[in-house]
Amino acid sequence: MFLRSIVGWLLTVALLPLALSRQVYTTSYGGTCTTACKQSKTGYYWCEQKGGNYKWWDYCSPKEGYDSNYRPCLSGCQKIMGSKYEQCFTSEGWSKCGHVVEEFESYYTSDNALCVTDCMFDREYFICTDIRGKKQKCSPLKDVTAKGETCRKDHPCDSHGNGYTWCYTSYNKDWGYCGKVLSDCEYHHRTIRADGDKEICRITDRGNRRELVLTAIPVPDTDFRRPLRVQYTEASRLINTIDANFYFPNRIHTMASSDDVRLDMQGSFQHDGVRYLNVQLQLNQPRGERSTTIAQILFPQDLDTVVFSRYIRRALHTSMTSSYYRPPVKIIITMNRI
Numbered sequence: 296m297f298l299r300s301i302v303g304w305l306l307t308v309a310l311l312p313l314a315l316s317r318q319v320y321t322t323s324y325g326g327t328c329t330t331a332c333k334q335s336k337t338g339y340y341w342c343e344q345k346g347g348n349y350k351w352w353d354y355c356s357p358k359e360g361y362d363s364n365y366r367p368c369l370s371g372c373q374k375i376m377g378s379k380y381e382q383c384f385t386s387e388g389w390s391k392c393g394h395v396v397e398e399f400e401s402y403y404t405s406d407n408a409l410c411v412t413d414c415m416f417d418r419e420y421f422i423c424t425d426i427r428g429k430k431q432k433c434s435p436l437k438d439v440t441a442k443g444e445t446c447r448k449d450h451p452c453d454s455h456g457n458g459y460t461w462c463y464t465s466y467n468k469d470w471g472y473c474g475k476v477l478s479d480c481e482y483h484h485r486t487i488r489a490d491g492d493k494e495i496c497r498i499t500d501r502g503n504r505r506e507l508v509l510t511a512i513p514v515p516d517t518d519f520r521r522p523l524r525v526q527y528t529e530a531s532r533l534i535n536t537i538d539a540n541f542y543f544p545n546r547i548h549t550m551a552s553s554d555d556v557r558l559d560m561q562g563s564f565q566h567d568g569v570r571y572l573n574v575q576l577q578l579n580q581p582r583g584e585r586s587t588t589i590a591q592i593l594f595p596q597d598l599d600t601v602v603f604s605r606y607i608r609r610a611l612h613t614s615m616t617s618s619y620y621r622p623p624v625k626i627i628i629t630m631n632r633i
Contacts (some may be wrong), residue, residue: 322353325539404431440471443531519623590615
């Protein structure tokens with residue numbers, strides 16, 4: 296059936312004695328808390344962080360919709376008036392704030408330690424800070440190596456009898472370190488609609504009062520180019536430049552590029568009263584008679600990318616992997632208020 300093999304390959308959840316869903320606290324500068332968001336002696340909440348303004352600590356909010364002093368926000372928590380940090384308006388004026396995001400995936404290092412920060416590319420490898428405070432190799436997607444290469448389809452990321460996780464990337468015994476990625480997507484028992492579209496992931500983020508649905512829409516093989524392995528790796532690294540500070544314009548524009556791949560905004564369109572952005576990964580080649588698109592996602596223009604950047608990365612990776620293994624799909628993210 297359509298997409299059955301690739302959906303199973305991308306989203307099958309390993310059975311481990313662990314609750315996958317957890318809350319991730321982000322700081323006022325867009326970093327990720329690596330310790331608890333706790334109250335200081337002076338009353339504000341803070342945490343040790345990675346990313347953001349690259350200082351070792353920053354302000355955070357103990358609950359979504361509140362500022363760093365635990366006062367209710369009367370406006371959205373966002374960057375305003377050219378500020379570099381997020382703030383919201385409270386009964387006592389503007390105040391710094393952060394977000395609390397429901398994490399639907401758990402990332403592990405190649406030596407099986409839980410990541411407490413996002414798995415992001417750093418010079419040569421994808422790296423996270425693990426639960427022990429160590430920086431270790433991880434994978435940005437299930438069955439992808441810490442360098443962003445695809446694991447061989449018949450050799451998934453696992454220990455394979457060793458004390459670390461790894462996989463073969465070719466039939467020439469090329470291999471790489473990788474980390475487990477466990478998904479908490481509620482995709483079980485979904486059905487393929489009459490038009491062939493398939494819901495592959497439903498995420499309920501109660502803290503932000505949003506439900507996000509990722510749906511795979513089939514496209515003709517001719518619409519998507521199958522990337523080479525080296526292009527897939529390069530694109531994986533480009534996707535991971537999308538973080539809390541990434542800006543998506545609503546006009547046609549190249550937002551990021553590397554030697555062989557670029558991330559393009561292809562404009563916007565209206566559907567059922569919602570304006571969607573059209574984002575594509577393209578090969579840096581003349582189009583000619585062949586498409587240069589290797590991934591495509593559509594998402595609401597008002598999707599808060601500060602909060603939901605990890606979902607955008609996931610959607611791009613999923614579309615690109617379908618392009619690599621076939622059949623190709625584009626991913627649409629829809630958002631419901633709950």
